[in-house]
Amino acid sequence: MIPRGKVSKEQALPKIKHYCAYQERSHKEVMGKLYDLGLFKNEAELMVAQLIEEGYLNEERFAIQFAGGRFRIKQWGKKKIEQALKEKQVSSYCIKKALAQIDEEHYRQTLQKLSAAKWKQLKGEKNIFIKKRKLQDYLLQKGYEYELVKEEAGRMEKA
Numbered sequence: 001m002i003p004r005g006k007v008s009k010e011q012a013l014p015k016i017k018h019y020c021a022y023q024e025r026s027h028k029e030v031m032g033k034l035y036d037l038g039l040f041k042n043e044a045e046l047m048v049a050q051l052i053e054e055g056y057l058n059e060e061r062f063a064i065q066f067a068g069g070r071f072r073i074k075q076w077g078k079k080k081i082e083q084a085l086k087e088k089q090v091s092s093y094c095i096k097k098a099l100a101q102i103d104e105e106h107y108r109q110t111l112q113k114l115s116a117a118k119w120k121q122l123k124g125e126k127n128i129f130i131k132k133r134k135l136q137d138y139l140l141q142k143g144y145e146y147e148l149v150k151e152e153a154g155r156m157e158k159a
Contacts, residue, residue: 006038009047016047020056024065026088030057063090063098071102075110078102080143111144111152119156132157 007015012034019025019033027048034044051057063085070076070084078099085095118138125131132153139149 009039009043012037012039013047013050016051017054017056020051024062025057026062026066026090027057027059028089059090060094060097063094064101066090067098068101071107071110075114075142077111077139077143077145078107079145083143108148111139111148114142115139115152115156119159128157 015037016030016034020030025033030048030051031044034047039047048057066085066088067081070081076084082095082099085098090098115135118135119131122131122134125134135156136149136153139152140146144152
């Protein structure tokens with residue numbers, strides 16, 4: 001009987017292939033899953049290399065999917081997406097490539113939509129400086145660049 005959490009390489013291969021086929025994964029996530037299955041570092045590294053060769057694992061493809069999803073669904077800015085990809089240990093080349101895939105026009109429209117909604121939500125705030133600061137803090141927390149946020153807050157103040 002195999003102890004819980006420990007599987008052989010032969011048993012782990014179909015499991016990890018299914019794990020990668022279900023959704024794009026980073027190398028770090030796959031290594032973590034292999035460690036959870038009970039494989040040792042050298043076995044896990046060999047398996048990751050095999051997954052890359054067979055096309056189950058592709059860091060660039062993962063980065064592009066991750067960045068696009070976080071922007072479209074969660075409406076994150078490029079700074080927050082970049083930080084999240086760095087936490088997943090994605091290479092800077094792949095991060096740049098993924099961020100370049102985000103349409104600049106759509107990016108600005110999303111920023112304007114978010115700022116208009118937040119500005120409307122802050123209608124109870126009488127002090128314009130506090131209102132503007134709260135808007136900037138919100139947009140910066142969402143990961144948008146400071147220059148764009150400052151420009152957008154000024155535009156909202158004049159509107």
